[in-house]
Structure formats: C-alpha cells, structure tokens
Amino acid sequence: MGSTVIIAxxxxxxxxxxxxGNRKPSALSTLFSKNVExxxxxxxxxxxxxxxxxxxxxxxxxxGKTTLLKLMARITLPSAGRLGIKGRLSALLEVGTGFHxxxxxxxxxxxxxxxxxxxxQEILRKMDQIIDFSGIEAxxxxxxxxxxxxxxxxxxxxxSAHLDADILLLDEVMAVGDAAFQHKSMEKVEALVADxxxxxxxxxxxxxxxxxxxxxxxxxxxxxxxxxxxxxxxxQYLDTIATEKxxxxxxxxxxxxxxxxxxxxxxxxxxxxxxxxLSAMQISLSLxxxxxEAFRITLSLYxxxxxxxxxxDVPFKTSSSAQFTSEFVIPACTLRPGKxxxxxxxxxxxxxxxxxxxxxxxxxxxxxxxxxxEKINLGVINIQGATQRIEHDS
Amino acid sequence: xxxxNDHTFKWLMPESNWQWPHLTEVWQYRSxxxxxxxxxxxxxxxxxxxGPAWAVxxxxxxxxxxxxxxxxxxxxAIDGVKPYAFAFSxxxxxxxxxxxxxxxxxxxxxxxxxxRKIYFPKLILPVSKMxxxxxxxxxxxxxxLMACIWWQQDLQWTAILHLPLFMVMxxxxxxxxxxxxSILVVLSRDFVHGIPHLIRLxxxxxxxxxxxxxxxxxWQTIYFLNPVTGLIEYFRWICFPSYDFVSPVWIxxxxxxxxSISGLLVFxxxxxxxxxxx
Numbered sequence: 001m002g003s004t005v006i007i008a009x010x011x012x013x014x015x016x017x018x019x020x021g022n023r024k025p026s027a028l029s030t031l032f033s034k035n036v037e038x039x040x041x042x043x044x045x046x047x048x049x050x051x052x053x054x055x056x057x058x059x060x061x062x063x064g065k066t067t068l069l070k071l072m073a074r075i076t077l078p079s080a081g082r083l084g085i086k087g088r089l090s091a092l093l094e095v096g097t098g099f100h101x102x103x104x105x106x107x108x109x110x111x112x113x114x115x116x117x118x119x120x121q122e123i124l125r126k127m128d129q130i131i132d133f134s135g136i137e138a139x140x141x142x143x144x145x146x147x148x149x150x151x152x153x154x155x156x157x158x159x160s161a162h163l164d165a166d167i168l169l170l171d172e173v174m175a176v177g178d179a180a181f182q183h184k185s186m187e188k189v190e191a192l193v194a195d196x197x198x199x200x201x202x203x204x205x206x207x208x209x210x211x212x213x214x215x216x217x218x219x220x221x222x223x224x225x226x227x228x229x230x231x232x233x234x235x236q237y238l239d240t241i242a243t244e245k246x247x248x249x250x251x252x253x254x255x256x257x258x259x260x261x262x263x264x265x266x267x268x269x270x271x272x273x274x275x276x277x278l279s280a281m282q283i284s285l286s287l288x289x290x291x292x293e294a295f296r297i298t299l300s301l302y303x304x305x306x307x308x309x310x311x312x313d314v315p316f317k318t319s320s321s322a323q324f325t326s327e328f329v330i331p332a333c334t335l336r337p338g339k340x341x342x343x344x345x346x347x348x349x350x351x352x353x354x355x356x357x358x359x360x361x362x363x364x365x366x367x368x369x370x371x372x373x374e375k376i377n378l379g380v381i382n383i384q385g386a387t388q389r390i391e392h393d394s
Numbered sequence: 395x396x397x398x399n400d401h402t403f404k405w406l407m408p409e410s411n412w413q414w415p416h417l418t419e420v421w422q423y424r425s426x427x428x429x430x431x432x433x434x435x436x437x438x439x440x441x442x443x444x445g446p447a448w449a450v451x452x453x454x455x456x457x458x459x460x461x462x463x464x465x466x467x468x469x470x471a472i473d474g475v476k477p478y479a480f481a482f483s484x485x486x487x488x489x490x491x492x493x494x495x496x497x498x499x500x501x502x503x504x505x506x507x508x509x510r511k512i513y514f515p516k517l518i519l520p521v522s523k524m525x526x527x528x529x530x531x532x533x534x535x536x537x538x539l540m541a542c543i544w545w546q547q548d549l550q551w552t553a554i555l556h557l558p559l560f561m562v563m564x565x566x567x568x569x570x571x572x573x574x575x576s577i578l579v580v581l582s583r584d585f586v587h588g589i590p591h592l593i594r595l596x597x598x599x600x601x602x603x604x605x606x607x608x609x610x611x612x613w614q615t616i617y618f619l620n621p622v623t624g625l626i627e628y629f630r631w632i633c634f635p636s637y638d639f640v641s642p643v644w645i646x647x648x649x650x651x652x653x654s655i656s657g658l659l660v661f662x663x664x665x666x667x668x669x670x671x672x
Binding site: 007015016070071073074075076077078079080082083084085086091093094097098100102103107110111114115116117118119120123 | 402403404405406407408409422423425426428429430432433436437440508509510511512513514666667669670
C-alpha cells in the first residue's frame with residue numbers, strides 16, 4: 001500500500017433547511033429566516049485512504065454515502081472538520097452530466113471532458129479511445145438527443161473513465177448499459193486499479209463490493225461505524241438495516257405513501273425473529289396513502305445485493321380507504337437460509353409514478369433444512385420442480 | 395500519517411471568510427471556458443437556415459433599425475459627429491452589456507443542475523459569456539467602422555492606441571456587472587424578472603441616442619455613476635476627432651474596478667454554497 005491520498009478529519013456536513021412547506025426557499029430566506037432546521041448528514045468522520053486501495057462504501061438510505069462522495073468530489077464543502085485529497089479525482093457519480101442534447105456526441109465529449117477538467121489537447125488526444133470504448137462510432141456525429149438512454153450512458157461513462165485521475169469515485173455506475181458494456185466497464189475499473197489508482201465504490205450491491213474491495217466503510221445515519229474487511233462490513237450493514245426502522249420512500253409518489261409496519265407471520269420484523277424456511281411465510285405491509293390513482297404494491301427480496309424476485313399485491317386497483325395491508329405469501333421451502341433484504345414500493349399503471357425503498361428491513365431465514373429444502377441444493381433460492389431420470393435401453 | 399499542513403494535499407474546509415478566487419484553477423479550466431462559449435455559439439445558430447451568418451446579420455439588422463429611426467429624428471450633428479454615427483457608436487458599446495448580462499444570468503440558472511453533480515470553478519460561467527459577448531461586439535464594431543466610412547464620418551485613426559485601454563475598462567466593467575447579476579440571481583430568483591427591466595431601461599439611461607448636454611447639470615454626477623456612460627463617451631472620444639469628452643473617466647474606472655473586485659470576492663464567497671442552495 002502506498003502513501004495516504006485521502007484524509008478525513010472530524011469531517012461533518014450539516015444541511016440547513018427552511019421549513020416553508022412546498023415552496024422552495026430562496027437563498028436569502030435561508031440566510032435570514034429564524035425558522036431553520038438543520039440536520040447532520042455526516043457526523044465527525046475520521047478515516048484515511050491509501051494509494052492503490054479499493055475501498056467500498058456501504059450504508060442504508062440516508063446514511064450519508066452520497067454526501068461523503070459529494071464532499072470528496074468537491075461538489076459541496078464540509079461544515080466542520082476537513083478533507084484532504086492528493087491528486088486528480090474523477091467522480092463517476094452521474095455519468096453524462098452536462099451533456100447538451102443539441103450537440104453531437106463528439107462535441108459533447110469535448111464539453112464534458114473539459115467540464116471534468118481535461119484540457120482540449122488531452123481530450124483530442126484521447127478522442128479515438130473514448131469513441132472506441134463507447135462503442136457508438138456510427139452515431140458519434142449525431143445529436144445526443146437522438147441517442148437511446150443506453151448510448152447516452154455509455155458515452156458518459158467512456159469520457160469519465162478516460163480522465164487520467166489518481167482517485168476514482170464510483171456510485172452504482174456498475175449498473176449501466178447492457179451486460180457486455182458492464183463487463184467492459186468492470187474491466188476498465190480493474191485496469192485502473194492495476195495501474196495503482198485509488199478507487200472508492202459506493203454500492204449496496206454486496207456481490208460487487210465483495211468482488212472488488214478488500215475493505216469497506218460502513219455508514220449509519222451519518223456516522224462511520226466501521227472501516228473493516230468487506231465480509232464483516234456487509235454483516236454490520238445488514239445489522240444496521242435490521243435494527244433501524246427506516247421506511248422513508250423516494251420517487252415521485254414518496255410523499256403519498258407511508259409504510260407503517262412490516263410483519264412476518266404476524267410479528268414485527270424489527271423484533272428480529274428468524275423465520276423457518278420450511279413453512280410458508282406471510283409478509284404483511286401496513287400502509288397509509290393519499291393516492292386517487294390506481295396502483296399496486298411491490299415487494300422485492302434482495303440477496304447479496306441481487307434482486308432475486310418481485311411480487312405485486314393485486315392488479316392495479318384504486319383504494320378507497322386510507323389504510324390498507326398488502327399481504328404476500330412466500331411458499332414453503334423457497335428461500336434458502338441467510339439474510340434477505342426487503343424492498344417495498346409501488347407504482348401506477350404506466351410506471352410514470354412510483355415510490356421505492358430498497359432497504360426497508362432484513363428478513364433472517366433460519367439455518368434449517370428438511371424435506372423439500374436440502375442443504376446440498378446450493379444457490380440462493382430453492383425450487384421444487386419435478387425432476388426425473390429416463391433410462392434409454394441401448 | 396500525513397503532515398497536518400501537507401501542501402501536496404488539496405484541503406477542503408468549511409468556507410472561510412473573504413477569499414480571492416483561485417485564478418490558477420480558473421486558468422486550468424480555460425478549455426471549459428472555450429467549450430462553453432462554443433456550445434452557446436453552436437446552439438444559438440442551430441436549426442436556422444442562415445446559421446452562423448446571423449452573427450453578422452444581427453448587428454446589421456439592429457443598425458438598420460437604428461438608422462431608420464434616427465433618420466426620422468434628423469438630429470443635428472453633435473460635436474461634428476453625424477447623428478447615425480453618434481447613435482451607432484453608442485450601440486456598439488451598449489451591445490456588449492445588453493448581451494452579456496442576461497446571458498450571464500441565464501447561464502447561471504441553466505448550469506445550476508450541474509452544480510449538484512460536478513465540480514468546476516463557477517467563475518468560468520460568466521467569463522465564457524464575456525467571451526461570447528466580446529465576439530458579438532467585435533463584429534458590431536467592424537460594422538460600425540464600415541458604416542462610418544460609408545457615411546463619410548471623420549474617424550480619428552491615431553486614437554486606436556486608446557482601444558486596448560478602452561477594452562480593459564469595458565471587460566472589467568462587464569465582469570463586475572456579470573458577476574453581480576450572477577450573485578443576485580443566486581440569492582433570489584426575483585432578480586431573474588427584475589434585471590431584464592434594468593437592461594431595457596439602460597438603453598434610455600445611457601447616452602446612446604442623445605448627447606450628455608441634454609442631461610440637467612444637477613443630475614450629471616449621478617448620471618456618470620453608470621459605468622457604461624463613461625465607456626460610451628470614452629469610445630466616442632476615441633473614434634471621432636472632433637468629439638468633446640465630458641464625462642470624468644475616473645468615475646467609470648473606479649466603478650469598474652470596485653464592482654469587479656467586490657464581485658469576485660462575493661462570488662467566491664457564495665461559490666462553495668451554490669450546490670446546497672440552488
């Protein structure tokens with residue numbers, strides 16, 4: 001390991017908010033209004049990152065992952081403490097930032113590259129590499145507004161990845177483009193790492209973290225609770241979700257829906273009881289809502305950051321009562337033992353309106369095997385499909 | 395453990411009090427300045443049949459309108475300057491500010507989604523708008539020279555030595571005004587609506603179409619506080635041999651320097667907070 005390249009000392013970020021309801025306050029009112037509430041997005045963080053380190057960053061919703069990345073990317077300044085960065089830093093927080101729809105791909109490479117701090121000569125020198133990597137040579141002189149979202153993201157990632165940075169910040173970008181491009185992106189990141197670059201990956205795709213990062217930072221409600229090996233970090237992270245009741249949604253319908261309780265077989269999930277995989281499990285979600293449109297409630301189960309399956313409560317239906325419970329039954333011998341993360345959301349018929357929280361709670365399935373669930377049937381999910389062997393006489 | 399004050403580190407700290415902008419960093423981002431100016435240029439003339447020809451056509455058309463209007467007014471020559479040339483010279487200087495300030499203001503608004511996602515020295519934004527406005531003004535200036543020759547207006551070619559000083563003053567004033575427009579629009583969106591009215595008013599408040607002698611003497615001190623007034627006067631004095639220079643140029647120079655220095659300081663002060671606020 002090389003020398004230190006990132007130092008955080010008592011790093012704190014406080015946001016101030018004027019309580020004005022829906023109206024967006026002007027900067028002037030934030031300065032002078034007495035009616036200001038503040039909350040600590042990050043509270044007294046101390047850590048160091050060494051050169052060549054590939055560090056994971058994990059935490060529940062609102063734990064401060066994004067704020068920490070924004071501070072490192074210089075998008076926002078600390079409120080107290082300080083953060084030292086050595087070398088050029090490239091943040092792939094949102095690829096294609098600053099792309100102008102009316103410019104062609106090539107013109108956008110120049111614009112986006114200089115926005116990232118590259119000089120004109122540097123961009124022109126790397127132009128061919130960037131275009132080649134993006135795989136959209138045929139459309140490079142087409143206006144970006146005619147691109148598909150996949151093409152847009154590929155071009156954006158390609159520009160960012162070719163910035164000669166010493167430190168690279170990644171935020172869930174591994175999930176861009178098709179499988180082939182994802183593979184290519186992953187290879188690029190690995191090549192950068194082999195080059196001795198420092199990489200920080202924020203993700204709750206635990207499989208990605210496990211594959212890439214020897215060490216991971218765990219954040220919980222703005223506090224750094226651990227910097228440890230990734231396996232330990234992941235189990236600590238799951239503990240934070242399991243104990244913390246954080247049901248806040250995001251998305252356009254976030255304010256219309258409130259999740260009150262999640263019960264498994266009648267018991268509140270925060271009580272932390274384990275459930276047996278050998279019998280059917282009933283997950284009940286109690287929600288209140290103010291939606292006049294038809295909707296359905298979504299339940300997804302994640303294992304190791306992979307969305308394993310999704311269920312919906314009913315076909316689209318309006319609900320006249322403000323309070324309702326959606327029930328989902330997972331058949332016996334389906335989930336294999338381990339910690340499953342429950343995601344809850346909902347959407348309207350054309351998916352234009354939705355709300356979502358992919359880290360609501362943890363469902364712990366007991367380490368128990370029996371008829372219908374054999375230990376040797378390795379995997380994440382257990383399927384009881386019919387199997388047989390047909391003997392062919394020669 | 396790294397040294398507490400290791401200078402190989404870039405230390406990010408809570409915003410301190412007054413600070414001078416990091417001009418070396420702005421210089422490192424000069425290619426962004428060029429790309430933003432190019433972007434504006436490309437977008438402005440896109441999907442139009444005549445394309446970049448508009449960059450020349452625009453000032454030609456506004457001059458034609460000016461001529462048509464002033465022919466009716468048929469004023470007498472002021473200090474030996476023909477009325478068209480008098481008005482056109484005022485317009486050349488005015489064009490710079492009239493195109494720069496709304497652009498700087500809108501540029502700040504248009505770029506605000508970027509502040510949340512990417513770091514770059516925000517000073518680049520008004521500076522790139524100045525680049526665009528300068529190009530536009532240069533075209534307009536060249537047209538003015540051609541028109542003066544066409545109108546057989548006497549020009550003072552030797553005074554061309556004053557042009558660099560004039561340009562520095564105009565750029566300083568432009569920077570100051572563009573920065574303050576950007577600052578105000580960040581502080582409150584009310585200025586998005588307010589500032590365009592000020593610009594519209596400016597065409598009457600500046601001595602573009604009338605000589606300063608028409609301004610009552612008791613108002614002249616206040617009148618000269620407008621930095622654009624001094625610039626227009628100075629420009630006319632440079633161009634026309636017979637033109638009498640009435641405006642005390644030091645007032646304009648002081649306003650230019652004070653507004654740009656205060657603008658730079660305040661802009662740098664609020665820069666770090668832009669992301670949290672816009």
